Amino acid sequence: MNRLIWHGDKVYRDIAVKAPSITHNIAEIIAGRARQNAPVKSGALQRSIHAEGDSVIADADHASIVELGTATRAAMPYMRPATEQFDISDLKQSIK
Secondary structure (H helix, E strand, C coil), X not given: CXXXXXECHHXXXXXXXXXXXXXXXXXXXXXXHHHHHCCCCCCHHHHHEEEECCEEEECCCCHHHHHHCCXXXXXXXXXXXXXXXXXXXXXHHHCX
């Protein structure tokens, strides 16, 4: 299985918040963005993206291949852009 897991270290350093409920909320926001960014052929990749605690996981067998590419297939990143799109204002809106 080519599981892809994002751990929130960079985001957590940026906002300096370690509360479990907040970090899970961040993971949920990023998981939603990753689902939006994921290319859709069958929808399996999108359905496999979810938050677990403070991590975002894509369980589809081809998750890392799509994100990183191979020697013969171009990368189509969906997880990295989701983390880069995250902004503190996203978190503020989600906890209002």
